[in-house]
Amino acid sequence: MKKILIVEDEMITSLEMRMKIESWGYSVLDNVKSSSDAVETAIKNKPDLIIMDVVLYGNEDGITAAENIQKHVDIPIIYVTAYSSEMIMERAHKTSPYAYIIKPFDDNELKFAIELALKKQELKKEFDEKQELHSIISKNLGDVIWILDLKSAKFNYVSDSVEGLRGYTPDEVLEQSMEDVLTKESYQRIMKALPERIQSILSGDESLKVSKHLVDQTHKNGSKIPTEVVTSFLYNENGEVDRVLGVTRKLELPTK
Template sequence: MPQASIFIVEDELIVSEDLRQTLEDLGYTVGGVAHSGEDALAGIGSALPDLVLMDVRLAGAMDGIETAGLIRDRFGLPVIFLTAHSDKANVARAKLTGPYGYLLKPFSDRELHTTIEMALSRYHLDLLTREKERTIRVLANAIPDPVMLLDRRLKILAANDAMVHNLRTDRPDEWQTPVFLPENSGRYAALLPRIAKALSTLVPGVFEEQEGDTWYEISLFPVAGPDPEDPLLLIQYHDITARKRFEEELRTGGLSQIEQNMEQFQILNDEIRNPLQAILGYVNMDCRKHQGDIIEQVRAINNLVHRLDHGWIESGKVRQFLIRHYLEEVHPGRSAQKES
């Protein structure tokens, strides 16, 4: 297994050489040595080590803390601070750079080795976590529907690109304000009772809601968070406007088709019944030899007409049902007008 490469940033030549020897004795590879922040940035960009040992006080325009911040931003590498001073001001500044260790001089070889190994292990875990986060984000953004994860205080913990577009902001600091509030144009305020119920019962919910000309199917999925007593809520918006329009067309179009069928039933009924009456008249006048057979066939046709009548009546019932069930749902009050 290859040994880790360590880059040293130390402005005192004797100290840096002693540190190089110690690292090599511990089995590490020294990827480079720099005596100023500017030289460190140039050398690290070429060497790309696994870890940086950074003296807090450096000669030059930048101190070690400022240099460490730039290393984090440019290269994302772990930094361990080495210093003879532990004043609160420097410690507070150093913490802002996200260091992987802070060693006070003088330190033993064992302390140095332990701190480096802990830092490398933590950095490896951080890389795995970032990779998982990237994978989750790719998967979330593969979903065309807006999706977001909320905590119990209604603050956004995560959102895919579609939801970020809906929220009209990609600034995580703005997410810290609960989104389901009247000052947010009241857009999500209607969801509050449903969200409260989902978080209290931990039962998923699905419902439909209209926003302007757009219809959404909104799904609420309670999920376990780090604290079992503090569940999170996944919210998904699915655009169902096209489906709603199709349903409306089907309702109105289906009713129109039934009315046309009813008219055809009536026309067909009349076209068959009138010739039957004429045939019966002719039979009574003549054709006594085949009168029985003709009458039998006429009765068969007459039965067909009765069946058509029954179908017409049943179609009327269906028509009335559609008027009551659908038109009243979509256009309140229209069913009474239609039936009259």
């Protein structure tokens, strides 16, 4: 059951919201009415959602409470308030609330805002978990995965493992062209064969759709890296070849 924290200094309003929210199947934590109590309760209990009044008991308002909470935990916040001045809205906007509801509000408006906020947070959590998994795999994968845009001859994507291979960060590589990545001899050889390969594929020859190359790449320290690169073409919505998907692996040459 999802836990919701209500931060509201008007007791009657707080009790009314609690009854409604519990009737919708959510668990409501003890109501708090000050900024300091809101921060302490949020950090300690980690609710799934906070419904925050902007004007609270004490010297600090709900926006300040939200700012302090966000320094410690990632919890979606819905503001409820009777005030909608431009200054308040601007301050509230900086805390990235999931909704901003003006009192008095309709029950369905609050219910919909809660459902939407919880769903958005669930999707965000799933996305963050996938991003974290991707980062772990990318950093620990020896092979470098990349996508090159043929029109600009620059990279659209490169995995984190490129830093272990070439010494450049992914952001640095995204600023490089294929000519910057390969040695002069390897670049000229690839560019000479590329048009013929594309034309063969467009003519229906699928044998060259996936190809393997031995090329030398440049390291940030100036050294040359022998690599094996497997590439395949990607197509746009018009069926035209516009990108290259590649996997690069360092070749371990036998020592003499």
